[in-house]
Every structure is written in C-alpha cells, then in structure tokens.
Amino acid sequence: MTPFLKNMFVVARRDFLAIVATPTFLLFLLAPLFMIGMGLAGGMGASQLADSARGAGRIVVVADATDAEALRDADTRLRAAMPREPATLVVRIATPAADPVAITKEKGSDTYAVMSGPLDAPRIVEREPESASGRYLSLLAGEVIRARAAGDLPAVAPRFESLSRGGNSIALQQSLGFGAVFAIFLLTLLLAGQTVSSLAEEKGNKVIEILAAAVPLESVFLGKLLGFLGVAILFIAFWIVMAFAGGFVAAAQMDPAMLDATGRAGKAAAALSSMPATGWGFFLGIGFVYFILSFLLLGAVFLGVGAQAATVREIQMLSLPITIFQVGMFSLSAAAASAPGSGLATFAQIFPFSSPLAMAARAATDEAKSVHLLALGWQALWVALVIFISVRLFRAGVLSGRSDWRFWRRKKGA
Amino acid sequence: MTDLAVEALGLTKYFETYKAVDQVSLQVPAGSIYGVLGPNGAGKTTSLRMTLGIIDPDAGSSRLLGGHKPQSVRHRIGYLPEERGLYPGMKAREAIAFMGALRGLDWSEGRRRATTFMTELGLERVIDSKIRKMSKGMAQMIQLIGSIVHAPDLIVLDEPFSGLDPVNQERLEMLVKRERDRGATVLFSTHVMAHAERLCDRLAIIARSQRRFEGTVDDARALLPMQVRYTPRQGSDTAAVAALLPAGAEPKGEAWHFAIEDQDVEPLLARITASGLGVTGLSISRPALHDAFVHIVRQVDAGFTADASEDAIEEASA
Numbered sequence: 001m002t003p004f005l006k007n008m009f010v011v012a013r014r015d016f017l018a019i020v021a022t023p024t025f026l027l028f029l030l031a032p033l034f035m036i037g038m039g040l041a042g043g044m045g046a047s048q049l050a051d052s053a054r055g056a057g058r059i060v061v062v063a064d065a066t067d068a069e070a071l072r073d074a075d076t077r078l079r080a081a082m083p084r085e086p087a088t089l090v091v092r093i094a095t096p097a098a099d100p101v102a103i104t105k106e107k108g109s110d111t112y113a114v115m116s117g118p119l120d121a122p123r124i125v126e127r128e129p130e131s132a133s134g135r136y137l138s139l140l141a142g143e144v145i146r147a148r149a150a151g152d153l154p155a156v157a158p159r160f161e162s163l164s165r166g167g168n169s170i171a172l173q174q175s176l177g178f179g180a181v182f183a184i185f186l187l188t189l190l191l192a193g194q195t196v197s198s199l200a201e202e203k204g205n206k207v208i209e210i211l212a213a214a215v216p217l218e219s220v221f222l223g224k225l226l227g228f229l230g231v232a233i234l235f236i237a238f239w240i241v242m243a244f245a246g247g248f249v250a251a252a253q254m255d256p257a258m259l260d261a262t263g264r265a266g267k268a269a270a271a272l273s274s275m276p277a278t279g280w281g282f283f284l285g286i287g288f289v290y291f292i293l294s295f296l297l298l299g300a301v302f303l304g305v306g307a308q309a310a311t312v313r314e315i316q317m318l319s320l321p322i323t324i325f326q327v328g329m330f331s332l333s334a335a336a337a338s339a340p341g342s343g344l345a346t347f348a349q350i351f352p353f354s355s356p357l358a359m360a361a362r363a364a365t366d367e368a369k370s371v372h373l374l375a376l377g378w379q380a381l382w383v384a385l386v387i388f389i390s391v392r393l394f395r396a397g398v399l400s401g402r403s404d405w406r407f408w409r410r411k412k413g414a
Numbered sequence: 415m416t417d418l419a420v421e422a423l424g425l426t427k428y429f430e431t432y433k434a435v436d437q438v439s440l441q442v443p444a445g446s447i448y449g450v451l452g453p454n455g456a457g458k459t460t461s462l463r464m465t466l467g468i469i470d471p472d473a474g475s476s477r478l479l480g481g482h483k484p485q486s487v488r489h490r491i492g493y494l495p496e497e498r499g500l501y502p503g504m505k506a507r508e509a510i511a512f513m514g515a516l517r518g519l520d521w522s523e524g525r526r527r528a529t530t531f532m533t534e535l536g537l538e539r540v541i542d543s544k545i546r547k548m549s550k551g552m553a554q555m556i557q558l559i560g561s562i563v564h565a566p567d568l569i570v571l572d573e574p575f576s577g578l579d580p581v582n583q584e585r586l587e588m589l590v591k592r593e594r595d596r597g598a599t600v601l602f603s604t605h606v607m608a609h610a611e612r613l614c615d616r617l618a619i620i621a622r623s624q625r626r627f628e629g630t631v632d633d634a635r636a637l638l639p640m641q642v643r644y645t646p647r648q649g650s651d652t653a654a655v656a657a658l659l660p661a662g663a664e665p666k667g668e669a670w671h672f673a674i675e676d677q678d679v680e681p682l683l684a685r686i687t688a689s690g691l692g693v694t695g696l697s698i699s700r701p702a703l704h705d706a707f708v709h710i711v712r713q714v715d716a717g718f719t720a721d722a723s724e725d726a727i728e729e730a731s732a
C-alpha cells in the first residue's frame with residue numbers, strides 16, 4: 001500500500017471510529033424508525049379513511065325474488081371485467097313500501113344509484129346525473145335479459161398466455177430506473193450532507209495543522225470522505241439486515257397459501273417479475289456502486305465548501321443551498337429516467353453530479369454494460385478534481401490563517 | 415561542510431498587505447538544537463510553517479534533511495504546532511499512536527512506544543484517560559510525545575515550553591537533549607531566553623518579520639560589552655575612582671557599574687592595580703542571552719520607528 005493510501009486509511013479509521021463509537025450514532029442509526037413510525041401512523045390513518053369511504057358506498061337494486069339471483073350472478077361476471085370496480089351491490093326484494101328515493105337518503109351509507117322496476121324498463125335514481133354507477137346498474141339489467149334470451153350456452157374456456165418472461169414492460173423498467181434514482185438520492189441526501197461539517201472538528205481543536213504537517217491534505221480529505229462513506233455503508237447494511245430479518249419473521253408468521261396468493265397478486269410482484277435491461281444482479285450491483293460515487297462526488301463538494309466555513313453558523317447556513325443542489329440533481333435525473341435516450345437523459349448522464357443517478361436509471365432501461373465502466377471512470381475523475389480544488393482553496397485560505405478569506409468572497413492579496 | 419537538516423532561503427509571506435515574514439533564511443546543522451527566538455508576532459510561527467511546507471511561501475524555498483522538499487520527507491519529521499490540537503474524545507495512548515500512524519508508524523508499535531514514553535515522563539496513570547479529562551499541561555506533554563513517537567530525524571517544536579509547569583519544562587528540556595543525543599535535529603521557537611540559553615547550539619533571532627541575528631549563544635552575548643562591577647577600597651576618593659574608570663561608570667552604593675569591550679579588560683585591571691585604589695570586589699561577566707535579545711529587538715524597534723518617522727515625513731512633504 002502506498003503511503004498516500006495508508007495515510008488516507010489512518011484518517012478514515014479515526015473518523016469512522018469517532019462517529020461509530022458514540023451513543024449519538026445509535027440515535028443516527030435508529031432515526032429511520034421514527035420515519036417509519038410516522039409513515040405507518042399516517043398510512044394507517046389514510047387507509048382507515050379509504051376503507052370507511054369504500055364501505056359506505058353502495059349501489060342498490062330493488063328486484064323481485066326471481067331476478068335477484070340472476071342480478072347477483074351478472075354482477076359477479078361483470079364486476080371483474082370493469083376497469084374501475086363498481087360500488088358494492090345490495091339487492092333488496094321488492095316490496096310495496098320500497099321507495100328508491102328514500103333508499104338514496106338512508107343514513108349510514110352513500111348510495112350512488114338505486115334501480116327498481118322491470119328489468120327491461122328499469123327506473124334508475126342516481127345521485128349524480130349520468131353516473132358510472134347508474135350506467136353499471138343499466139348494464140346489469142341488460143346482462144340478465146341477454147343471458148335469459150340466450151339460454152344455456154357452452155362455457156367459454158379461454159387459454160391465457162403470459163408475456164412476463166418473454167418481454168419486459170418499458171413502463172416498468174422506467175419505474176425501476178426512477179426507483180434507483182430515488183433510492184440513491186434519498187440515501188445521499190440523508191448521509192452525504194454530513195460531510196459539510198466534517199472538518200469543523202479539526203479546525204475547532206486545531207488538529208488540522210498536525211494533519212497538514214504529517215500527511216498530504218488530499219489524503220485527509222479523501223480519508224474523511226471514506227470514513228463517512230464507511231458510516232453510510234454500515235447504516236445501509238444495518239437496515240438491509242433489518243429488512244430481511246423483518247421479512248423472514250413476517251413470512252414465518254404468515255399462512256403459506258396466503259403468502260403465495262399475496263405474492264402473485266401484488267403489484268410489487270409484478271414489478272419484480274419485470275427484469276431491468278441489464279439484469280437484476282448487475283442492476284443492483286451497479287446501483288450500489290453509483291450510490292458510492294454519488295456519495296463521494298456530492299460529499300467531496302460539501303466537504304470542500306464546509307472546509308471554508310469559519311463558524312458553525314456558516315455551516316448551518318450552507319445546509320439549505322446544499323439540499324437544494326441535491327434536489328436539483330434528483331429532479332434532473334428523474335426527468336432523465338422518464339425519457340431514456342433523450343438529450344436531457346444524455347446531459348444528466350454526462351453532468352458529473354447527476355451522472356451517478358442518471359446512469360443508475362439507464363441500467364434499468366438500456367442493456368449496454370460497458371458504458372457504465374466509462375461513467376464510473378468519469379465520475380471518479382470528478383471526485384479527484386473536486387478534492388484537488390478543495391485542497392488548493394483550503395491551503396490558500398484557511399490554512400494560511402487568513403480568517404477573513406473565503407473563496408466565495410475572495411479579496412485580492414498584496 | 416556540515417550537513418544541513420534545514421535549509422530555508424529567503425522565505426517571505428504576505429497576509430493581505432502585511433509582510434509577515436521578510437526574506438528569512440534558516441540553516442540548521444544536522445544533529446543540533448537550533449532556536450528561533452523573537453518577540454510575539456515577529457514571524458516565528460509563520461517561518462516554521464513555511465519551512466515545513468504547511469503553508470506556501472510567496473517567495474523563497476525550503477529543503478529538509480538533505481535537500482528534500484518538505485512534502486517528501488513528512489514521515490521523518492515531528493511537529494508540535496503553537497496551537498495545540500488533539501481530539502478530545504481520544505485516549506492518550508491512542509492519540510499518540512494515531513500521530514505515529516500518520517507518520518507511518520504501525521499502530522501497535524505506536525501504542526507500545528506511547529506506553530514507554532508516558533511511563534518515563536511520569537504520565538502512566540493517564541495512559542487510558544481521555545484527552546478532555548486532562549489538564550492543559552498534560553495534554554501538551556501527550557502531544558509532544560506524539561510528535562516524537564516515530565523517532566523522527568527532524569523535530570520542530572513551536573513554543574514548546576509555554577503552558578508547562580517548571581517540572582514539565584525540565585522534563586521537556588531533558589527530552590530535547592535526549593532526542594539530539596539520539597541523532598535528531600531539534601528546531602524550536604521560543605521567547606523564553608533561559609531555555610534557549612541552556613539548550614541551543616545555534617539560534618536565530620527574528621524581529622519585525624526579518625532575521626536579525628544568527629549564531630551561537632556566545633555570539634549573541636558577545637554583541638554586548640562585558641559587564642563590570644567594581645568595589646574599591648573603603649574611603650577611596652570618588653573623583654579618583656571616576657577618573658580611573660571608563661565614561662558611563664555609575665556608582666550604586668559602594669560598587670561601580672560599567673561596560674567595557676573585551677580588549678579593554680586587561681588594561682583596566684592594570685590601571686586599577688597601578689592606581690592603589692585597591693579591590694574589595696570585582697566581577698567581570700558576559701551579559702546574558704536575555705540582554706542580547708532585548709538589545710537586538712530594541713535596536714530593530716528603534717530603527718523601525720525611525721523609518722516610520724522618515725516615511726511619515728516623506729509622505730507629509732509629498
């Protein structure tokens with residue numbers, strides 16, 4: 001190992017241990033629990049509202065006993081074929097007292113439409129004119145009449161063929177790309193921003209001069225980035241393990257038949273059954289590498305900018321532009337993910353700070369793999385360039401003891 | 415020709431329009447203890463930082479340990495900065511091992527040497543204490559050990575004695591001499607003359623951003639005439655004594671105080687003997703380094719004030 005790398009790892013080791021071996025790190029590590037808790041609470045509230053809204057809505061048919069069974073059968077056949085599931089059907093046996101208008105005003109439920117009278121000329125009372133519920137009730141009446149007129153027909157025996165293995169949905173692949181962009185952005189937003197204050201400790205306790213005298217500043221900056229990257233990877237690894245453990249526990253508690261049914265019916269399963277263009281193994285692997293590059297790139301910028309700050313207040317003030325910059329890179333990459341092959345996508349893939357996000361999205365929709373090697377080299381070059389510039393600015397200003405010097409308000413020297 | 419451990423030539427540094435260091439050169443022989451003396455704000459720290467390549471000079475150059483650029487021999491240098499710095503959350507032994515590791519020393523070897531050094535210096539009870547729990551002086555000793563734990567060839571200490579109690583100052587002096595005896599070169603800055611006088615093989619005095627003197631302690635002391643204290647026989651005629659002694663001799667009680675050049679000592683003794691005024695007390699001594707330092711700095715200040723006045727006159731007349 002070269003002395004440069006050795007020095008870098010000495011600094012990284014110190015920073016990593018200084019962060020991890022504190023009680024505060026536990027809070028940092030478990031912080032997503034708060035996020036998950038809040039999300040669950042909000043989600044449960046929204047779900048309850050949706051459930052109550054679903055349970056309260058209905059459509060009603062007031063029919064003779066002879067028609068009631070035929071209407072239920074027709075509802076079973078038609079409901080599954082509707083693009084939007086109609087409200088729950090309630091069938092009431094006709095009595096002289098049954099008043100459709102009164103039924104629409106009954107408390108405890110929203111009644112969207114009520115059908116009564118003979119099926120060939122039904123009376124449909126609906127809350128909104130030309131509502132989908134009213135049209136559905138009309139359709140039901142027609143279906144019953146048509147079925148009766150047709151008599152007994154042989155059952156249709158369709159043969160379904162799935163394309164889930166033969167061809168991938170472009171929309172799903174783009175969704176995977178967007179998912180990669182969002183995941184990398186979120187992790188970088190949560191984890192890389194911390195580097196902005198990473199040199200504050202050394203500047204505060206004057207260790208920076210010892211470091212500057214002992215090792216190249218480039219290895220100090222890179223070592224600090226690596227230390228923080230180590231913390232970030234530990235954080236991600238912890239939550240991946242937690243997620244898998246949680247998944248296993250949940251699977252062990254669940255009925256196998258129900259699990260199978262859920263697995264086949266869920267939208268997530270549909271997305272997972274759609275293969276990224278480069279394959280799952282490559283996609284996940286390169287996604288992780290792009291996260292590292294995104295972390296290093298943005299972390300290097302934040303580290304360099306933060307190194308120029310003289311006070312904690314200045315560091316706090318820098319947080320907002322830093323977050324906005326990250327959101328900007330996310331927006332650019334998200335737009336690129338939704339338009340693969342466009343000029344915007346190419347720009348996002350080349351622009352160094354959005355490149356990791358946009359290239360991760362590309363891995364979902366474009367099967368070419370060698371281009372990723374080029375992109376990684378390009379991004380690594382920019383990490384080195386940002387570090388180089390940051391160190392030069394740091395040496396020229398902060399280390400020379402010029403307390404009034406900032407690169408954003410540089411004065412001319414003598 | 416003596417090998418030079420440090421060869422800094424014409425170092426110059428501006429901070430905005432202020433010339434903090436002006437053409438300062440330092441030639442430190444290998445294996446010696448070299449002091450950089452000067453009043454506060456003279457430019458000592460900036461000169462040392464440029465010498466070590468921590469900051470870049472606006473002019474001049476620095477070569478260390480046989481003509482190498484400072485950056486290429488970092489691992490052979492130990493440095494104690496003026497502003498002490500340690501990670502407060504680190505334990506003492508780890509802090510020392512960390513500083514050694516930065517210079518390429520293996521962590522475990524660093525810990526072993528840290529234990530040895532701390533035991534020798536009576537600090538064994540704080541080996542596993544965190545820095546934040548230590549006194550300032552103790553932390554300073556830890557940092558000092560950290561700067562020499564990797565057995566460097568060149569040790570640069572910026573104001574190493576400030577903040578230390580007399581016992582630790584004595585330990586530090588012992589440590590500096592031991593490192594020199596090991597073969598290391600020690601370059602340190604101070605404005606406390608007693609340490610420089612006891613330790614330095616050679617020294618430079620910096621005042622008002624420039625080097626004003628370079629030589630041995632004796633060379634510095636020789637800048638001032640010998641100090642004489644003469645007490646004639648009781649009842650001697652004051653006028654006769656005054657006539658015998660050089661101009662400027664002042665009576666203080668029964669003794670007369672005056673300064674003479676080296677070559678005038680023997681003629682003076684001959685005159686006293688011949689005069690018959692007798693000798694009750696006579697001491698002839700070189701002035702201390704402190705006096706030489708004050709003399710040099712005052713001369714510089716006087717010249718600076720004179721220059722400033724001339725500038726003011728010129729500006730006014732312009």
